[in-house]
Every structure is written in C-alpha cells, then in structure tokens.
Amino acid sequence: MASLPPKHPVQQGTADAAGGADAHHHPPKGLLRWVLTTNHKEIGTLYLLFSLLMFLIGGVFALVIRAELFQPGLQLVQPEFFNQMTTMHGLIMVFGAVMPAFVGLANWMVPLQIGAPDMALPRLNNFSFWLLPVAFTLLLSTLFMPGGAPNFGWTFYAPLSTTYAPPSTTFFILSLHIAGISSILGAINIIATILNLRAPGMRMMDMTLFVWTWLITAFLLIAVMPVLAGVVTMMLMDINFGTSFFNAGGGGDPVMFQHLFWFFGHPEVYIMILPAFGIVSVIIPTFARKPLFGYASMVYATASIAILSFMVWAHHMFVVGLPLVAELFFMYSTMLIAVPTGVKVFNWVATLFRGSISYEPAMLFAIAFVILFTIGGFSGLMLAISPADFQYHDTYFVVAHFHYVLVPGAIFSIMAAVYYWLPKWTGHYPHLRLSQWHFWLSVIGVNLTFFPMHFSGLAGMPRRIPDYSLQFADFNMVSSIGAFMFGLSQLLFVVIVFMCARGGEKAPAKTWDGAVDLEWTVPSPAPLHTFETPPQYRPAEADH
C-alpha cells in the first residue's frame, strides 16, 4: 500500500517555478505517515483507494444479486440475505464508492486547478477522510450481527426500517451519521478552498468546470446531509426510545419519512452527477482541442439543476397517494430539469463539433458518459410523466434508469478522470492497450447488464425481488452475464492503476497536448507540495 502512491520527489526540491518543495518537512514514515497526513494529495489518494475498495466490495454484493437472479428460483441465497445484499450494495456504492471518489478527485485536483498550495483546512481534511473507514467498517460489520445486516433497501422506508427492522439498524444509523459528518466536513473544506485559495488573478469565472461543479455540489451537500442526519435520528428515536415519528400506530406518518428522505435523496442524486459533469466538461475540450462550448451556460445550467433539485423530490413518491395538485407540481418541475440537462449535452456535442478529436482512454470514457448518461436522461424524462410512472414505478425500468446515470454516468466519469489525471499523479501514462480493453469490456458489460432491464421492467418485473416469474428469465440471464463481464473487467482497472503507479511510459508536465488548466504546469508526478508560491494566473487564450 505504501508503495502505491506517487513517489513524490519530496525532498529533492524540484526546481520548478510551480512546485517549489521545501526541505524542512519530514513527515512520519510508514503507515503513520498516512494516518497523520494533512497533504491534499495524500488524502486524495487515500480517498480514491478507499473508494476503489468500496467499489469492489459493493460490486461483489451486486454479483451475489445477479448470480441469484441468473435463473428463476432460489439457488444461492435466501430472500433475507438477498435483501441485505441489495441494501448493502446500494449504500456502499452511493456513500462508500461514488461520493468518496469525487471527494478524492476534488482533494487532488481542486487545489491544483486553482493554484492553491493545499486544501484550506488540512487537518479537517484528514479527519473527514478517517471518519469514512470507521463508518464503513461499522456498516459492513452488521453483516455478521444476529438478524443480519439492514435489509430494507438503500432508501430504508419506514416502518420497514424501524418497527420491522433487524437489531443491526441502530449501527447502520450510526454509520450513516459518521459518513454524513465526513461529507459535510469535506464540503466545507472544498468551499473554503475554492472561495479563498484561488491563485492571484483567477476570478470565479476563470475556474474550470470541475471546480465550479464541485463548488455547487458542496453547497448541496451542506444543505441536505443534515436532513439525512435528521431523518435517521428520528428512526433511532422510533427504534430505541419509543417515539412514533413514522409509526402510524402511535400517530406517526410513514409518508413523512419518504418526504424527508427524498428531500435529501434527490439533491443527493445530483451530488453524484454534478462533479461528473465537471469532469467531462474538462476532458472533452482537452481531447477535442477546442474550448468548451458555452462555458457560461454550463455554469448556469449546473446552478439551475442544483436549484431545481430541491423542488422535485416527490417524483420518487408518485404512487404514495399524493394529492392531484402535488402530483402535477412535481411532474412539471421534474420535466423542467430536462431543460438544463439538455443544455449540457448539447454543449458537449457542440464542443466536439469542428474539433480535432483524438481518442485517448479518458476521452473514450467521457464520450461513453455523454451517450449513456443521455440514455439515462431519456428514461428519466419518461419517468417524469406521472401517469406513465404508475407503470414504471418500482420496476426494473427504474433500476435501468438510475444505473444508466450512475454506472456509465458517475462511475465512467470517475474512470475518465482517473485515466486523465493518473499521469499527473504517478508520472506515468497508463498502459494504453489494457486501458482500451478495459474501456470496451466495461461499455459492453454495462449495456448488457442494464439495457435488458428496461424491457423486464416494462414487461412487469418489480425491483428488489429475489425470484421472478418465467417470462423475465431471458432478460435476467443476459443482465447477469453482462454484470459478471463488467465486474471482472474492473479487476483489469485495478491492474492498470497499480501498474501505472509502478512504472510505464514517462509523462511530461503537460501530459495532453490539448490540456490548458493549471495542473499541467506542475511536473508529473506532481511533487508533494505544489504552488507554495502562488502562480500568477493568466486567463487562457480561450477566454478572450
């Protein structure tokens, strides 16, 4: 593990204008160095490795699900354990894999892209990372508790998650609290960094889209994580202290749980996709060698999506029996989200138009993101039509929809980011041939897995069932084959990343010829300390 992160030429003092390293720093050696580090690059690496580990664990849970669903009937696991797997898969992927991966990328790249020496609050940064292993060890330990792990889905609707929940639910609540604190602290740090530590001469409007989307995401995080904390605390009270927030028998309201959860949950969805928009908006111009089309609109559309995300939560609840007016309100507001999202897609396409396009692995993933995310957007538009949602709701059509926006959406953007910035982190290009194999296997695997789910959902298969009637058998078999293909090809990703950390073709400071942002002015690998003397920011040529 200690050998993996970039071998920073820390004490060598690379005499570079941007990366003046100081020689008086002697960080602790070995494992303790990682526990105590306050360096944004090391913490970024920790976040990314943690997220990779969680991605693999969550992936194994997904494969348990897909293996059971390979054929009708119960073969491998019992329904109780199946429900634990769906729950843990969702929780681990959302809170353990996607969110920490984005925070890790922000840790590494936000200071480098704005010319800051580090995050604004380095010790807080260390603390927010180390909360995560605690939270997820606690969460995973519930699998070994009597009564098993939480089994009520990642949306944990009450009263299934309160009165009818296994005893381990209290531990699940505690772990969500810890993970939530970590997210809030991380968000505060990112906002403080972006607002205060930009290089002299860099105005807000000079920031890259990645920094912009993360700034907006951080505000979303601060706005909604306390709501999550509130709702799980109410669950805690219901379970352990005899209150009846969500218990109809005691005068409580199970529907209120869903309102609270989705008031958190819908912005949460955008927390998992806005940074992805930012990454893709940085990568596509680089490899199209052309400035991002409609930079201003991209920023505004991001803000617009963020604002709308607070007004659409009840579209997750179209079948709970909302009053007609509410149903219409949430249908209209949800349909409106398609507009700024459409603007983004059009702008990416317009950036490609009349560019000079090359197909490095990062670009392949970014292009796949645009196409497959748009397919997820289309099914999202269909789901917004409330009368039709009565048929789609809680079926595999929904599963297909959100996996299209999360896997070839969020996850592909993270992979694109890794391929884009790995040379900056390690000083080496990732192995080209293997990266291409990884890309094509992932793209084929992902579509094999999730495209048939549209059909099984429309044909009537509810989600979260361990066994299904015979007419869904073919779709499920294809999905399972695709899932194993996708899952196994991620091992290739792990190999590529570790190989790249150990060696490979040397990358220059400006790794990609079309890259313009500040991080490409520091050497590759980036020394442990960069921009200790703030760079004078000169707006890129594109800005004139």
Added chain:
Amino acid sequence: MWNTVKSVLAAFFGVQRESRRRQDFTSGKPISFILVGILMGILFVVVLIFIAMQAAK
C-alpha cells in the same frame, strides 16, 4: 436591479452570454444575486403551484 433579475433569469434558463456573465462577475455584488435568486426561486415555486392548481381544476 433589473440587470440582476435578468441574470438570475438567465441562470434559471441555463443560458447566458459570456459578456454579460463577465459583467455580472466584475460589477455585480454577490449578495444581491443571492437575494434575488432566493426570491425568484420562491416566485418560481409559487407560479408552478398556481399552474398545477389551475390544471387540477
């Protein structure tokens, strides 16, 4: 004031001219944008509720 409203509207719509955005970011005060943004957000919700109520009749 009217310029601020127009900029916030542009943000809601998601399209803005580079030159106007540049102007907003150099001459505008953040607090006025935030206040107008919140007010127009509320207005937007009210209008949408009104439309939904009319449609539900």
Added chain:
Amino acid sequence: MRKWHVWMTAGTLLLSGELSLNGKLQAAGWNMPVGVTDISREVHSLHMTIFWICVVIGVVVFGAMFYSLFRYRRSKGAQAAKFHEHTTVEVIWTAIPLLILIGMAVPATATLKKMYDASEADLDVMITGQQWRWQYSYLGEDVNFISSLATPREQISGDQERGENYLLEVDQPLVLPVGKKVRLLMTSDDVIHSWWVPELAVKQDAIPGFVNENWVRINEPGIYRGQCAELCGKDHGFMPVVVQAMEEEEFDAWLAERKSAASEEAAGADREWKLDELMERGEQVYGSICAACHQPNGAGLPPTFPALAGNQALLDDREHHLDTVLNGVAGTPMPGFRTTLSPVELAAVITYERNAWGNDTGDVVQPSEIAEQLAE
C-alpha cells in the same frame, strides 16, 4: 419539394415501423402492456409518445455527435475551430425542449386527472396489505378473504418443474365485475406494500395508517396478474396480485356464494369442534398465514421471527398465546389477527400451534371461546 418527399416517406416508414415493432415487442413481453382499461390504454399511449420523442431527440443528438466524432478526427488531420459561444443557438436548443415538454405535459395532465377521479363507484373494495399477502374486503357485502401465493415451495427450490404462472398465482383471486367502476381503497397492517396489476395500470401504495384511493373499470373478462411493487420484507417477491374479471351476472352469483359461505363459517363458531377437525383446519390456516415467518416446521427465523415449536412461553400460558395471536405484539412484526381471521380459523390455528411439531399439549381452543373474547 423533393426533400419534403423524402422526409415524408421516411416518416411514414418510421411510423409503420413503430406499429409493427410495437406489436412485436408487445407479443414478446418487451414493452408495457396496453392493458384492458381505458386508462391503461391512455397510459400506454403516453408511454409510446414520450418514447418516440426521446428516440427522435436521440437520433438528432447522437447523429450530430457521431458525425463530429467521425468527421473531425485528429488522425485525419482535422484542425480545431476556435468558437465557443453562440447565444442564439443556445436559446433555440433550450426553448425547443421546453416546448416539447409543455406539449407532453398537456395530455399527461388530462390522463392524470381521470386517474384521480374515483367518484361514483359501483363497488368498493378494501385492499389491505399484510406481510406477505393481500386481504380483500367487499365493503357493505360482508365478504372478506385473504389471497396468498399458491406456488408450491418445491417449485421455488427447483425440486418440481415450474408452472406457467410461477409466482403469479394465488389461492383466491380478487374477483371483479367487468364494465363496473370499482373503487379500490388501500391500506396496510404492517409495512408499506404496493398493489400493482400492469394490465389495469393501477399501482398504489398500501400504507399503514392511511387509506389510498384508486379505481378501475375493466373492459374485458380475464385473469390479470401482478405483484407487490414496494419492498416489504423477506417475502416481497412472493406476494402476487391476481384479479379475475367476470361478467356481471357471473360476478353476482360468485358474490352470493361467498356471502352464504361466510354465514356458514360464522355459524360454525357456535358448535363444539373436535381436536382433529381443528388440527386439519389449523394446518391449512397456518400454511397460508403463519408459515411465511414462523416456517412450516414451526422453527421460526430467530431473532426476528421466534420459533413456535417448543416455545414454552406460549405453551405454558394459554392466555398469552391467545392474546398474541389476536392482538399481535407491539413493536414487532407480529400483527393481531382478530379482524383478519374468523373465530373458527383463529381457534383452529391456535389449537394447531399448541399441538403440532411435538408441542402435544392436547389443548383444544374452541371457536366459541374465541368469539367470546372477540366480543369483549
């Protein structure tokens, strides 16, 4: 002129393609069913409209994208242009989706309003979700029964060949008359369930403490199958919904028959029952109501679902046993069955639990005893 012609032809081809494609997808179970109610037809047509809108937008956007990806390859010497803004174009491509969406919202609103109008129903049925079965009460008709999964366990485990309606078959379907407006009132005794029949385009959550309203007017007689759509615990995948729609006269006859059976059942509470009679009836009730949690062999699934076999707390205290079954245990998944089951069924199942799996207490609980307790 020529161009228009080409477009028209392409449009016609696309449209006919849609029709035949749609037909094929339907037959193979790849698409949303058209269903057997006016509402389900409207929902299906909304679904297809928005689908084709997405397809058209997708063709345009992806077309432009793939054209760019192919045409402007660097390997073919493409030189990058410098433009990065065009306000008019941006306004246009923001406004067009907005107009399409408004066009889509109008018919969706109209359909939604129809779906919400449950007034002037000819028949009211109360649907109560329970872990993991449905209870149907015909309000004002004294007909009330439980509908649970009928697929044998041997088929689930694979020891027996799976039937055509595997997991979509129940012991007693909900019977509804054709052509009548039936109001469906939904609630739940425990967690949230969701009652869904795709062919009827009805999906509604059954929520404890709430009564939701929906309605259906079925056009064609037949058997329509669906499932619980909201995760409701262990056997969420094993609580199907089956609706049998029949002509009105047939339905009236069925209802009359159910009514007389119900009064017979009520009369049974007055007489003295023998142990083996109760055991036989009790085994039946236990199998359809209790076995999902407490298991067919009474071993339960501790710690959530305690064992009944050798459960001294119950066996030593008869009153406690009666109280548990009648009123449930607060704060646990155990519901009370005082309103769900008849006195005969309650007496039978308690007697069965006290004598099966080696419990052998020899206790007999008489229906009359239960009826007395219920009357209190």
